[in-house]
Amino acid sequence: MSKDIKFSVIVPSYHEKLNIEPLTTRLFQALGPEFSKQTELIYVDDNSQDGSVEEVQKLSEKGYNVRIIVRTKERGLSSAVLHGFKNSDGQYLLCMDADLQHPPEVVPKMLDSLVEHPFALGTRYAKGVEMDKNWPIYRRIISSGARLLALPLTSASDPMSGFFGVQRKYLYEVDPNAINNINDKGFKIALELLAKLPLPKKDAIGDVPFSFGVRTEGESKLSGKVMFQYLGQLRDLYCYKFGGFHLVMGSIVLTLLFLGTVLLYLGV
Ligand SMILES: Nc1nc2c(ncn2[C@@H]2O[C@H](COP(=O)(O)OP(=O)(O)O[C@H]3O[C@H](CO)[C@@H](O)[C@H](O)[C@@H]3O)[C@@H](O)[C@H]2O)c(=O)[nH]1
Numbered sequence: 001m002s003k004d005i006k007f008s009v010i011v012p013s014y015h016e017k018l019n020i021e022p023l024t025t026r027l028f029q030a031l032g033p034e035f036s037k038q039t040e041l042i043y044v045d046d047n048s049q050d051g052s053v054e055e056v057q058k059l060s061e062k063g064y065n066v067r068i069i070v071r072t073k074e075r076g077l078s079s080a081v082l083h084g085f086k087n088s089d090g091q092y093l094l095c096m097d098a099d100l101q102h103p104p105e106v107v108p109k110m111l112d113s114l115v116e117h118p119f120a121l122g123t124r125y126a127k128g129v130e131m132d133k134n135w136p137i138y139r140r141i142i143s144s145g146a147r148l149l150a151l152p153l154t155s156a157s158d159p160m161s162g163f164f165g166v167q168r169k170y171l172y173e174v175d176p177n178a179i180n181n182i183n184d185k186g187f188k189i190a191l192e193l194l195a196k197l198p199l200p201k202k203d204a205i206g207d208v209p210f211s212f213g214v215r216t217e218g219e220s221k222l223s224g225k226v227m228f229q230y231l232g233q234l235r236d237l238y239c240y241k242f243g244g245f246h247l248v249m250g251s252i253v254l255t256l257l258f259l260g261t262v263l264l265y266l267g268v
């Protein structure tokens with residue numbers, strides 16, 4: 001463990017070569033010299049073999065504190081984030097996407113919030129925040145449906161966000177067993193952590209409003225499989241939180257809401 005590193009920024013990445021250089025340079029530029037000295041940037045790539053490794057190597061040679069972990073046996077956004085957290089040095093852990101939908105310029109605010117709160121949440125649901133008008137309508141519907149289904153599980157403003165931070169001690173120290181209960185399937189790792197980590201009842205979450213951008217390079221990896229993984233994750237979380245009877249009721253409500261969302265999407 002490096003004593004100089006206070007903040008670790010973890011970026012799950014899959015086929016993101018074209019986004020690596022702009023994200024890295026914009027991030028360290030936004031951090032400025034003092035924050036930069038205390039920050040490491042870690043890409044967790046699932047063997048994209050698209051030149052991402054060489055791209056990171058170039059940036060590291062230029063002096064940026066950046067490295068890339070390539071996993072060859074595992075796949076998935078959530079598990080990549082957990083892998084990055086485990087293999088990082090900072091006490092303050094931040095997660096963001098590679099595709100610049102999470103503006104690197106907001107990271108200093110996120111880190112400030114994370115020093116003050118156990119959990120920092122980049123939120124798209126706050127006054128004055130607008131979703132990029134180019135974000136496709138079907139993604140908005142899916143996102144709203146997913147958010148609705150998570151309402152009984154957390155009071156967080158945007159549990160679907162992939163832009164969040166957590167203090168290391170809440171992952172591994174406050175309850176060393178908590179990490180073993182975390183579901184590492186799918187995309188919604190923030191929801192999982194919010195629902196299961198031993199966070200304090202009061203003032204646990206520091207919201208940081210941000211405007212969600214659109215991807216300009218590469219493609220989204222959201223697939224039907226990921227959506228079904230989300231429904232499985234919800235079922236487990238309902239069970240974890242409310243027990244057996246509520247699980248059955250929850251499943252019925254979930255199915256109805258899911259069908260409603262699909263029908264709405266299809267315009268039926
Ligand atoms: N290592 C790894 N990274 C992955 C994988 N799948 C996706 N990623 C990375 O995870 C990030 C988000 O993936 P996108 O494909 O861009 O997801 P999205 O559909 O735009 O979803 C995003 O927006 C949601 C909010 O609407 C977020 O909830 C979600 O976390 C993600 O940020 C990107 O950096 C992408 O490269 C994977 O299997 N392995």
Ligand SMILES: [Mg+2]
Binds near residue numbers: 099101215
């Ligand atoms: Mg994206």
